[in-house]
Amino acid sequence: MTFINHQNKVEEALSFLQEKIDTNPRCIIILGTALGGLTQHIEDPIRIPYHHIPNFPEATAPTHDNNLIFGRLQGVDVAVLQGRFHFYEGYSAQELTLPLRVLSLLQSEICIVSNAAGGLNPSFSPGTLMVLSDHINFIPDNPLRGPNIDDWGPRFPDLSEPYDRELVETTLKCAARLNISKVTTGVYTAIPGPSLETPAETRFLRSCGADAVGMSTVPEVIVAKHAGLRVLGISVVANINDPDNFKPIILEDVIEQTAKVEKKFQQLVLEVIKEL
Ligand code: HPA
Numbered sequence: 001m002t003f004i005n006h007q008n009k010v011e012e013a014l015s016f017l018q019e020k021i022d023t024n025p026r027c028i029i030i031l032g033t034a035l036g037g038l039t040q041h042i043e044d045p046i047r048i049p050y051h052h053i054p055n056f057p058e059a060t061a062p063t064h065d066n067n068l069i070f071g072r073l074q075g076v077d078v079a080v081l082q083g084r085f086h087f088y089e090g091y092s093a094q095e096l097t098l099p100l101r102v103l104s105l106l107q108s109e110i111c112i113v114s115n116a117a118g119g120l121n122p123s124f125s126p127g128t129l130m131v132l133s134d135h136i137n138f139i140p141d142n143p144l145r146g147p148n149i150d151d152w153g154p155r156f157p158d159l160s161e162p163y164d165r166e167l168v169e170t171t172l173k174c175a176a177r178l179n180i181s182k183v184t185t186g187v188y189t190a191i192p193g194p195s196l197e198t199p200a201e202t203r204f205l206r207s208c209g210a211d212a213v214g215m216s217t218v219p220e221v222i223v224a225k226h227a228g229l230r231v232l233g234i235s236v237v238a239n240i241n242d243p244d245n246f247k248p249i250i251l252e253d254v255i256e257q258t259a260k261v262e263k264k265f266q267q268l269v270l271e272v273i274k275e276l
Pocket of ligand 1: 116117118119196197213214215238239241249254
């Protein structure tokens, strides 16, 4: 029953948004913790608070605003989710990806996801920008669980290339052109949260091949791939978690560190969008 409800909810939100816009967004951007500032660059913005949109959840996470903004960045039509939803807030993976599912039905082609993350790779430092090359999901839910809606995508979506190789290459080239240092690729792992990792869990995550850890992104990437979008993911590494010298992870520090590199993140995303 809830699955039929989900489809109805998505269609209701879609009809509402179709009334508000003249052109479909080519690119969807999801902004993570302390990364909402990119929205200042949007030309001719149409800002719609989430609570005006039927069936959209409300973001409760710190530093997340609650607006969907349509407009143009570098001449490209975009839809920006300023504020995202997390499993730890109590939403199912299906519920927290509803906004992205709705936007994907506006004939979008590309999805850029961002987040603040903890660094696991010892060569990283606070301020590293990690372009996602792959992910590992430890969130115990999947947004596609339940009957498949064939019009939205295949029952068993292939994830052999979750992050579009061409977009990764373009991003690395853009970073080099802009002289942005500390940009690298890596594997993101999603944990359910909201409690942070223990030293032993950190050792485990490192040993299974993860370079960064956070509490988001993967459910959205699964929906984006299901919908046939090309995906680019960027993590801002805010803190470094060393299992042998483990420091407390404080939210205020995560926000402060992310804010410090936000300008670099914005420059990079704007340059990538120019290339689309
Ligand atoms: N762990 C999980 N989520 C995070 C972290 C972390 O160390 N830093 C920022 N988000």
